[in-house]
Amino acid sequence: MKKASSLSELGFDADGPSFFRHLSLADGDGALPRRRLIKISVIGAGNVGMAIAQTILTQDLADEIVLIDAVADKVRGEMLDLQHAAAFLPRVNIVSGTDVSLTRSSDLVIVTAGARQIPGETRLNLLQRNVSLFRRIVPAAAEASPESLLLIVSNPVDVLTYVAWKLSGFPASRVIGSGTNLDSSRFRFLLAEHLEVSAQDVQAYMVGEHGDSSVALWSSISVAGMPVLAHLQKNHRSSAASKTKQFDEAALEGIRRAVVGSAYEVIKLKGYTSWAIGYSVASIAWSLLRDQHRIHPVSVLAKGLVRGVPADRELFLSLPARLGRAGVLGVAAELVLTDEEERRLRISAETLWGYCNALGL
Numbered sequence: 357m358k359k360a361s362s363l364s365e366l367g368f369d370a371d372g373p374s375f376f377r378h379l380s381l382a383d384g385d386g387a388l389p390r391r392r393l394i395k396i397s398v399i400g401a402g403n404v405g406m407a408i409a410q411t412i413l414t415q416d417l418a419d420e421i422v423l424i425d426a427v428a429d430k431v432r433g434e435m436l437d438l439q440h441a442a443a444f445l446p447r448v449n450i451v452s453g454t455d456v457s458l459t460r461s462s463d464l465v466i467v468t469a470g471a472r473q474i475p476g477e478t479r480l481n482l483l484q485r486n487v488s489l490f491r492r493i494v495p496a497a498a499e500a501s502p503e504s505l506l507l508i509v510s511n512p513v514d515v516l517t518y519v520a521w522k523l524s525g526f527p528a529s530r531v532i533g534s535g536t537n538l539d540s541s542r543f544r545f546l547l548a549e550h551l552e553v554s555a556q557d558v559q560a561y562m563v564g565e566h567g568d569s570s571v572a573l574w575s576s577i578s579v580a581g582m583p584v585l586a587h588l589q590k591n592h593r594s595s596a597a598s599k600t601k602q603f604d605e606a607a608l609e610g611i612r613r614a615v616v617g618s619a620y621e622v623i624k625l626k627g628y629t630s631w632a633i634g635y636s637v638a639s640i641a642w643s644l645l646r647d648q649h650r651i652h653p654v655s656v657l658a659k660g661l662v663r664g665v666p667a668d669r670e671l672f673l674s675l676p677a678r679l680g681r682a683g684v685l686g687v688a689a690e691l692v693l694t695d696e697e698e699r700r701l702r703i704s705a706e707t708l709w710g711y712c713n714a715l716g717l
Contacts, residue, residue, distance in 0.1 A: 393419040394645055397459035397501075399493055400469030401425035401434050401452070404509060407634030408466060408641075413438060416446040417642055422459050423452040425469075456496040462504045464641055465497050467520065470510035475624050482511050483711055490519050498524040505644055505683050508533045508655070509637055513566045515711045517655045517672040522717040529683040532644075533655025535674035536562040538636040539570055540653045542615045553579055560584075561653045562615065563674050563691075564704030570674075571700040572612040576692065605696075640679065647681040651688075654679070661689045664701035671709045 396418040398405045402425075409421055421438075425431035435452035438445075451458060459465055471485040490510075497506070506524055508517040508531070517533030524531060539562040541555070548555035559578045564571040577584040589604075622629045643650040653674045660667030662675060676688040693701065 394464075395420040395422065395462045396464045396466065396641065396645075397422040397424065397462040397497070398466045398468065399424040399456065399459070399497065400467060400510070401427075401431040402468065403628045403630040404633055405466075405468040406434055407630040408468065408509070408637045409434075410438065411634040411638035412641055413445055413448055413450075415638055415642060417638070417645060418448060420449040420451065422462065423450070424454065424456055424458060425452075426454060428454050456493060457500050459497055460500040462497075462501040464505045464507060464645060465501055466507045466509060466637060466641070467493060467497070467516075468509045469493060470516075473511060473623060473628075475620070483515055486510055486512075486516055487519055487715065490516060490523060494520050494523040498526060504530070506531045507637065507640060507644075509633065511566070512711070514655045514672045514674070514708050515715075518670070518708075518712045519715065519717060521657065521672070527683075528657035529685075531657075532640070532677075532679075532684060533566070533672055533674070534633070534637050534640060535566050535655035536564070536570055536653045537640060537674075538633055539566060539615060539674075541632065541636060542618050543572060546611060546615065547577065547584065551579060551584070558584075561676055562612075563653055563676070564701050565673055565708055566655065568616060569700070569704040569707050570612070570616055571697055571704055572608070572615065573691075573693070573697055574608055575694045575697060643679040644683065645681065649678055649680050649685065651676050652679055653677070654684075656684050656687055658687070658705070661687050662691050662701070663693055664698045665705045669705065669709045671705060671712050673705060673708055 394417065396412060398409045398421065401423050405423070405425075409423060412418055413421060423431050423435055431452045431454070435450050438450050467490075469489060471482055473482060494506075506520055506526060508520050510516050513533045513535060517531060521528055521531040540560060543562050544555040544558040544560050547560055548558050551558070557579055559576070561573045561576065562570045563573060574585050619629055640652055640654060642648065643652060653676050655672045655674050656677050658665045658671060658673050658675055659669050665671070665673070675691065677684050678686040
């Protein structure tokens with residue numbers, strides 16, 4: 357038996373007398389004051405999509421949330437589960453379905469749809485399984501909401517953000533990948549634990565590919581305006597090495613690998629990642645729709661913007677970017693890199709360019 361989501365579906369007349377007596381809200385000119393409503397659509401109601409929707413819902417960011425998924429019963433069940441928490445949440449209209457046209461007039465369309473990453477599988481190995489799906493999703497979403505921002509979360513996120521840019525016809529400033537925003541949070545978490553400070557007080561970025569070739573910008577890490585790397589190398593020792601060995605290049609690479617591998621560890625333990633990426637994407641959504649001008653390391657069209665990324669290569673990778681209501685407002689093009697960081701970023705860019713170029717879009 358189909359469950360009802362409202363009394364009207366149970367046969368009650370929704371057009372009867374109002375429970376409250378209506379008052380005139382018009383001003384002297386007869387116009388009703390109206391607040392612009394914010395609509396966010398999430399395409400893909402899996403673990404990641406629902407973690408994002410749930411986090412956005414609790415942050416009172418949207419007036420309407422649309423959930424889209426290929427499995428009708430699954431997405432309706434998710435909608436009902438959230439609707440039943442209405443007494444504990446801000447008032448939000450939640451809609452679900454399988455038709456992308458439901459996303460019409462969205463301010464932000466978040467795409468998480470795609471094949472689930474399996475233990476041991478790299479993000480780039482997911483590419484071919486997801487490109488064909490994007491050919492069905494992205495043009496329809498762009499047509500339904502031609503003025504929207506498009507936020508890609510599906511992996512491999514950098515290549516699929518490039519795919520979404522090509523398929524949508526949107527300007528690059530309105531197509532953004534979640535990129536290394538979460539990688540950077542994991543990086544900051546590890547450093548904060550070691551330094552015994554809040555992760556919010558650690559300024560540290562991972563850039564490049566969201567994946568195996570990501571680059572840790574050790575040279576620019578700071579806490580309270582103080583450089584961290586020199587302090588670590590002078591005063592701290594690597595527990596993975598001998599007692600006399602300090603934070604050398606091998607130790608730093610071990611930490612970078614730990615950051616990259618943390619997602620694989622979560623997948624191995626619980627089968628998928630969800631909560632951290634949910635908070636990460638919700639923070640990006642907040643910066644975009646609330647016009648916060650905050651800096652996030654997200655996947656952007658990077659050709660020629662920084663050393664290590666050639667000007668003739670159309671590819672998306674993560675760089676610190678200023679985000680606002682219009683999308684990407686600016687990119688840290690004056691990013692100062694060491695020779696080693698530039699070398700690693702070039703490798704990351706070449707890796708991504710190989711896949712983007714092979715797609716022939």
